[in-house]
Amino acid sequence: MSAFGVDLSPKMIGLARHAYPHLRFTEGSMTSLETxxxxxxxxxxxxxxxxxxxxxxxxxxxxxHRTLAPGGxxxxxxxxxDEHLHPTQGYGRPVSYESYLLPLDRMAGLLEQAGLVVTxxxxxxPGGRLRRPHACLLARxxxxx
Numbered sequence: 001m002s003a004f005g006v007d008l009s010p011k012m013i014g015l016a017r018h019a020y021p022h023l024r025f026t027e028g029s030m031t032s033l034e035t036x037x038x039x040x041x042x043x044x045x046x047x048x049x050x051x052x053x054x055x056x057x058x059x060x061x062x063x064x065h066r067t068l069a070p071g072g073x074x075x076x077x078x079x080x081x082d083e084h085l086h087p088t089q090g091y092g093r094p095v096s097y098e099s100y101l102l103p104l105d106r107m108a109g110l111l112e113q114a115g116l117v118v119t120x121x122x123x124x125x126p127g128g129r130l131r132r133p134h135a136c137l138l139a140r141x142x143x144x145x
Contacts, residue, residue: 038066101132
């Protein structure tokens with residue numbers, strides 16, 4: 001299967017299709033990916049989970065596990081911390097959304113609970129253009145015995 005993208009936002013799908021017309025983008029949820037079991041060689045979840053309420057993350061990561069082929073990789077990157085944010089301004093405009101920043105150890109634990117093995121981790125402290133701590137986790141779905 002070739003690369004494809006999924007987003008809940010029709011506007012984001014439109015922007016992605018415009019920028020990359022040769023790739024497939026669909027409106028959908030990370031909790032219900034339109035692909036079969038064990039099909040994907042890799043998943044990139046980049047700044048895609050911090051708007052997900054923490055109680056839904058096990059379902060998201062279980063879906064990643066379901067769709068990854070044995071030996072497949074997940075590269076996850078997002079903000080980390082211990083905050084529940086409700087911004088009202090963003091980029092000089094009024095906004096309304098929530099962000100859930102969780103500690104890196106908790107995120108790694110959630111991936112492991114879903115059956116993925118964390119093989120690498122990187123945490124970057126704020127500085128320069130980075131206003132909040134950011135982290136990356138590389139996880140792998142184990143090969144079948």
